[in-house]
Amino acid sequence: MAALQMAGLLRRADQHASTFRQRGAFAAGAVLLVLWLGLALVIPAIFFSAENLGNLMRQLPPLLLASLGQTFVLLSAGFDLSVGAVINLTSAILTLDLPTGAKLPLAAVAAIAVGTVNGLGVVRLGIHPIIMTLASMSVVQGLTFVLLPVPGGDAPEFLVAAVAGSFFGLPAGLFWSLAAFAGCVALMHRTRFGLWLYAAGENPEAARISGLPAASVKVSCYVICSLLAAVAGAYLTGRLASGDPLVGRSLALDSVIGAAMGGTLLSGGIGGPIGTLPGVLILGTISNGMNLLSISPFYQHVFKGALLIAAIAIFRRKEAGL
Amino acid sequence: MRRLAEFGHRCAAIAAAMPPAVWGIAGVSCVAYIARPEFLSVPFLLLLVRQAAPLGIVALGQTFVVINRSLDLSVGAVIALVNIIISDRFWIGVPLVWIVLAALATGLAVGIVNGLLVTRLRASAVVITLGMASILVGLGYIISDGAPGNAMHETIKWLGRGRIGSAPVSGFVWLLLALAAAFVLRKIVVGTFIHAAGDNPSAARFSGIRTDRVLLFSHAVSGLLAATGGLILSGLIGVGALNLGTDYVLSSIAAVILGGAVFGGAAGSAWGTVLGTALLVMMLNLMTVFGFDEPGKLIVQGMIIAVAAGLYRRTRRESA
Numbered sequence: 001m002a003a004l005q006m007a008g009l010l011r012r013a014d015q016h017a018s019t020f021r022q023r024g025a026f027a028a029g030a031v032l033l034v035l036w037l038g039l040a041l042v043i044p045a046i047f048f049s050a051e052n053l054g055n056l057m058r059q060l061p062p063l064l065l066a067s068l069g070q071t072f073v074l075l076s077a078g079f080d081l082s083v084g085a086v087i088n089l090t091s092a093i094l095t096l097d098l099p100t101g102a103k104l105p106l107a108a109v110a111a112i113a114v115g116t117v118n119g120l121g122v123v124r125l126g127i128h129p130i131i132m133t134l135a136s137m138s139v140v141q142g143l144t145f146v147l148l149p150v151p152g153g154d155a156p157e158f159l160v161a162a163v164a165g166s167f168f169g170l171p172a173g174l175f176w177s178l179a180a181f182a183g184c185v186a187l188m189h190r191t192r193f194g195l196w197l198y199a200a201g202e203n204p205e206a207a208r209i210s211g212l213p214a215a216s217v218k219v220s221c222y223v224i225c226s227l228l229a230a231v232a233g234a235y236l237t238g239r240l241a242s243g244d245p246l247v248g249r250s251l252a253l254d255s256v257i258g259a260a261m262g263g264t265l266l267s268g269g270i271g272g273p274i275g276t277l278p279g280v281l282i283l284g285t286i287s288n289g290m291n292l293l294s295i296s297p298f299y300q301h302v303f304k305g306a307l308l309i310a311a312i313a314i315f316r317r318k319e320a321g322l
Numbered sequence: 323m324r325r326l327a328e329f330g331h332r333c334a335a336i337a338a339a340m341p342p343a344v345w346g347i348a349g350v351s352c353v354a355y356i357a358r359p360e361f362l363s364v365p366f367l368l369l370l371v372r373q374a375a376p377l378g379i380v381a382l383g384q385t386f387v388v389i390n391r392s393l394d395l396s397v398g399a400v401i402a403l404v405n406i407i408i409s410d411r412f413w414i415g416v417p418l419v420w421i422v423l424a425a426l427a428t429g430l431a432v433g434i435v436n437g438l439l440v441t442r443l444r445a446s447a448v449v450i451t452l453g454m455a456s457i458l459v460g461l462g463y464i465i466s467d468g469a470p471g472n473a474m475h476e477t478i479k480w481l482g483r484g485r486i487g488s489a490p491v492s493g494f495v496w497l498l499l500a501l502a503a504a505f506v507l508r509k510i511v512v513g514t515f516i517h518a519a520g521d522n523p524s525a526a527r528f529s530g531i532r533t534d535r536v537l538l539f540s541h542a543v544s545g546l547l548a549a550t551g552g553l554i555l556s557g558l559i560g561v562g563a564l565n566l567g568t569d570y571v572l573s574s575i576a577a578v579i580l581g582g583a584v585f586g587g588a589a590g591s592a593w594g595t596v597l598g599t600a601l602l603v604m605m606l607n608l609m610t611v612f613g614f615d616e617p618g619k620l621i622v623q624g625m626i627i628a629v630a631a632g633l634y635r636r637t638r639r640e641s642a
Contacts, residue, residue: 079448128584132628135624256449260449267446299460301459302457305452305453309439309445312446312450313439
């Protein structure tokens with residue numbers, strides 16, 4: 001009986017996966033096209049120059065990586081405020097005075113630990129995700145300051161090369177982005193985990209009763225998010241060629257904006273990593289375009305906030321509140 | 323004998339229902355009493371009250387939205403904007419009333435817009451108030467052109483720093499507002515509605531409560547109290563500054579949680595939040611006394627929030 005129920009639930013989740021859940025991705029893609037058309041009319045020579053496009057490809061990977069991770073947590077009806085702190089911690093660990101062979105596993109283990117603690121706090125202790133990740137953000141940032149009080153230290157050389165290099169004449173950042181994007185989309189749409197995540201995010205009670213491992217799925221989302229944040233931290237460390245305990249400060253919120261712009265709802269179950277790519281590109285294009293049009297950064301703040309509210313207004317929910 | 327056992331049970335039940343801040347304050351006081359008795363002297367505690375008052379007032383506003391199952395992440399930006407507005411050279415020679423009115427109107431307007439957006443768009447309060455925060459920070463930069471003024475009215479400075487006898491003025495403001503908040507939340511019908519809408523929005527709506535208006539009210543109160551906190555903090559600082567109050571967003575939420583509110587639930591009270599604020603400020607200051615620096619404080623603060631949220635949630639669930 002339970003198996004039948006579960007099969008029905010999963011089939012429903014699967015059918016919805018392609019159309020209803022992805023409407024945000026279509027909307028974001030359309031907005032992106034309009035933006036690009038606009039820029040093509042106003043400043044084609046500058047925006048679509050090889051130099052500017054190369055810059056975008058080098059700048060956007062950290063935001064994309066963090067937003068992809070955030071997408072998984074949002075799909076599970078969670079929220080991860082600790083993304084920025086994990087990026088900072090990774091930057092601090094990777095510039096410690098240790099052999100490179102030890103630093104990479106250490107950074108990965110640290111990220112997995114943070115994700116697991118977040119997930120268990122939310123699932124087992126029943127702490128609200130915002131409070132749980134707020135608390136872990138505070139702790140992780142404290143640890144980061146212990147390891148690296150001020151910017152400094154040397155990044156591993158291979159990391160600097162892996163970020164600064166280019167393949168086939170394209171910046172390495174593009175390949176970081178493509179790899180992460182392809183991995184996340186495959187995980188979401190080609191594995192059982194993705195299906196479970198949709199089912200559990202949309203209706204946790206039904207998922208639990210049908211025998212889905214809803215708790216493990218949720219915890220996994222936080223671990224995935226922290227790991228992707230760590231990769232973003234590694235990229236930023238390689239790009240700076242040195243450590244900075246505040247390098248990811250703005251990314252906790254920007255990652256939410258990126259995912260939300262791509263049509264992932266904060267109430268869980270709707271959206272997905274496919275939409276996050278155009279979502280992040282919209283954000284990147286807008287801030288890049290405003291810089292190119294030499295709009296004051298003061299106004300950019302106002303614009304970014306208004307944009308966030310507009311993006312969220314498109315997708316109405318049943319209940320007002322958190 | 324049975325009576326004694328009953329009495330014990332009742333005591334245990336009362337103890338479990340008390341906000342985490344009570345235990346925290348008891349613990350911090352014990353540590354201070356043993357290690358640094360001078361920490362508990364009246365003059366020092368009054369100094370702490372002056373330091374805690376702005377946060378305490380902002381956290382009172384946050385209490386309304388958290389009880390109402392929402393959240394206000396724009397309080398820090400409201401503080402920053404109020405500070406920039408009232409430190410502007412424009413106000414030199416203008417009567418105090420107008421300055422205070424301008425500050426409070428700013429906060430109230432932000433709160434109302436937050437409330438309208440949250441209720442009309444049915445969007446996540448987290449995202450709406452974050453977006454609002456970004457807009458307000460930008461407005462602050464635009465108004466001040468990146469260089470805030472230092473025209474702070476003497477009376478506002480007195481509100482932030484002054485003393486009546488040896489007691490800080492800001493402490494009295496905090497106390498008055500806490501009384502008012504407790505009155506609204508406990509004694510009049512709006513408070514009952516806020517609790518009901520936070521506890522079970524659907525049930526509240528079916529009972530005929532206009533939950534949208536209630537939520538709008540809560541957000542308006544939060545904006546108004548954030549502006550009041552910004553006014554007091556500006557008085558304490560005495561000049562205009564960029565990015566004043568950034569850390570008040572997280573601290574105010576922490577104070578509400580330590581005060582016994584369950585996030586996404588109806589628990590929480592004005593006095594709980596006052597205690598939560600007191601605990602937070604006492605703890606951070608005691609850590610300074612013990613020579614902890616910023617990293618240590620961040621770590622301990624985070625752990626205490628998680629533990630308080632976890633423990634309190636658990637006891638509530640078991641008793642329910």
